[in-house]
Amino acid sequence: GDSVTQMEGPVTLSEEAFLTINCTYTATGYPSLFWYVQYPGEGLQLLLKATKADDKGSNKGFEATYRKETTSFHLEKGSVQVSDSAVYFCALIKNQAGTALIFGKGTTLSVSS
């Protein structure tokens, strides 16, 4: 079945370091891809998305490119801040009726000053 695989965490970085969180997917057809962020004690917020191959989603300094050839959607940020500490979820949805988001297990990011 369809699935999303993320790199294991936790990821621990110093402020201003470069961030990469790997995400690969398995799905038939052409899904849309997403990154969600969950801050401690809160729900999920959409961070960015891409709906077709080679699309780049970006928001708040984060970006991810939909790579169909490698079935990947890696999240990157050039300079992380302490406030970026959160759990990041990669997700996909199939572009057909009656489907729901499928999430990866999440990657915890901890940024220290």
Added chain:
Amino acid sequence: NAGVMQNPRHLVRRRGQEARLRCSPMKGHSHVYWYRQLPEEGLKFMVYLQKENIIDESGMPKERFSAEFPKEGPSILRIQQVVRGDSAAYFCASSPRAGEISGNTIYFGEGSWLTVV
């Protein structure tokens, strides 16, 4: 995630009791999704409902769990005879129509944290 209201935010139940979690979707949304987040794990899809219909319940445990989304009122996720393993965060999301392919219009609530003691 503004607009999807879940309650209670925190619920404590003893083993064997029933837990009821409520979700009021955003105004105008007729599709509701429930997800469970177990400690140290990601979100697992449980059930997808449209008003008065269950569209996909492939992620629901076969026993003790049920969900409904009546014509009037919130969606309810019901867990009977709770066990410690049911302790988790339960998230509800809503969207305005079927086959939603844009993440912008799938909104999540802030979750209900169930603790079974």
